[in-house]
Amino acid sequence: MTAEEKARIQQEVDEGSCEFMHIHEEIVDKVEKVMPDEQQLLDLSEFFKVFGDSTRIKILYVLSQSEMCVCDIATLLQMGQSAISHQLRVLKQMRLVTFRRDGKTVFYKLADSHIQTILAQGMEHISE
Amino acid sequence: MTAEEKARIQQEVDEGSCEFMHIHEEIVDKVEKVMPDEQQLLDLSEFFKVFGDSTRIKILYVLSQSEMCVCDIATLLQMGQSAISHQLRVLKQMRLVTFRRDGKTVFYKLADSHIQTILAQGMEHISE
DNA sequence: TATTCATATGAACAAATATTCATATGAATA
DNA sequence: TATTCATATGAATATTTGTTCATATGAATA
Numbered sequence: 001m002t003a004e005e006k007a008r009i010q011q012e013v014d015e016g017s018c019e020f021m022h023i024h025e026e027i028v029d030k031v032e033k034v035m036p037d038e039q040q041l042l043d044l045s046e047f048f049k050v051f052g053d054s055t056r057i058k059i060l061y062v063l064s065q066s067e068m069c070v071c072d073i074a075t076l077l078q079m080g081q082s083a084i085s086h087q088l089r090v091l092k093q094m095r096l097v098t099f100r101r102d103g104k105t106v107f108y109k110l111a112d113s114h115i116q117t118i119l120a121q122g123m124e125h126i127s128e
Numbered sequence: 129m130t131a132e133e134k135a136r137i138q139q140e141v142d143e144g145s146c147e148f149m150h151i152h153e154e155i156v157d158k159v160e161k162v163m164p165d166e167q168q169l170l171d172l173s174e175f176f177k178v179f180g181d182s183t184r185i186k187i188l189y190v191l192s193q194s195e196m197c198v199c200d201i202a203t204l205l206q207m208g209q210s211a212i213s214h215q216l217r218v219l220k221q222m223r224l225v226t227f228r229r230d231g232k233t234v235f236y237k238l239a240d241s242h243i244q245t246i247l248a249q250g251m252e253h254i255s256e
Numbered sequence: 257t258a259t260t261c262a263t264a265t266g267a268a269c270a271a272a273t274a275t276t277c278a279t280a281t282g283a284a285t286a
Numbered sequence: 287t288a289t290t291c292a293t294a295t296g297a298a299t300a301t302t303t304g305t306t307c308a309t310a311t312g313a314a315t316a
Contacts, residue, residue: 022233022292028200031193035204041189042182043254044247049180057173065159070263072156076163083305085264104262104314105150114253118246119172125242126171150262198293211275213294232284232292
């Protein structure tokens with residue numbers, strides 16, 4: 001057992017989480033080696049967080065059917081323009097939607113095909 | 129314009145969201161016809177909500193590498209056993225993980241291949 | 257260039273949620 | 287069957303997050 005491992009185990013004991021003997025070292029060591037950056041997993045959860053709100057899911061769904069403007073979305077969802085606009089900002093920041101301007105109107109659409117794939121996989125999962 | 133449409137538009141005006149003229153009726157009507165149940169979209173957002181937390185994403189990630197017990201996960205994530213256990217319950221309820229018992233130990237693993245697909249698509253998206 | 261109007265934004269409030277601490281549960285085994 | 291120990295759970299707290307209201311912005315056009 002390396003010094004690093006000892007330190008790790010001591011930390012667990014300090015935290016009161018797990019005792020020594022029943023940790024499966026082979027598994028822990030193996031997986032530890034392939035863990036992505038903390039930051040990458042954080043980004044990943046931030047990305048999925050965007051899908052985890054019913055308003056945003058509805059927006060993504062309607063945009064999967066057709067490009068449309070803020071007011072079309074507000075109408076379909078029966079919600080206020082401001083709420084939609086706030087959520088569109090979140091979707092833009094996470095690059096889930098893009099937009100084009102046409103006169104005074106801004107048309108939004110899904111950014112890329114990953115979004116469709118993820119929505120479809122989610123639909124499959126909950127339909128099982 | 130049908131009575132139903134008029135009612136809808138009146139509602140928007142009441143809500144102060146959108147004025148009358150700039151709604152694109154063809155789009156709204158077309159998409160309205162294919163909207164899934166409110167409940168289905170709600171379930172979908174609840175499903176994705178589970179991916180939207182860094183602790184749960186880390187759990188899903190480590191389980192994508194190997195089946196393992198609660199304490200292995202707590203060790204890898206450097207978190208308390210209780211926190212992991214609470215999150216595993218969420219993951220179980222949403223059928224993202226399953227488990228088997230072996231003596232006093234409970235081994236968890238990912239429930240099905242959708243989970244892997246969704247994780248992979250998410251990784252691709254944030255890596256672009 | 258003054259006005260209009262679709263969209264965006266800031267602040268405030270309400271609601272949801274993750275972690276910790278303390279403790280319960282319940283399967284294995286002494 | 288009494289004990290052990292991995293895991294689960296309830297309550298409390300702190301933080302995050304979504305919506306509303308009021309207002310700003312800024313592109314089109316009169």
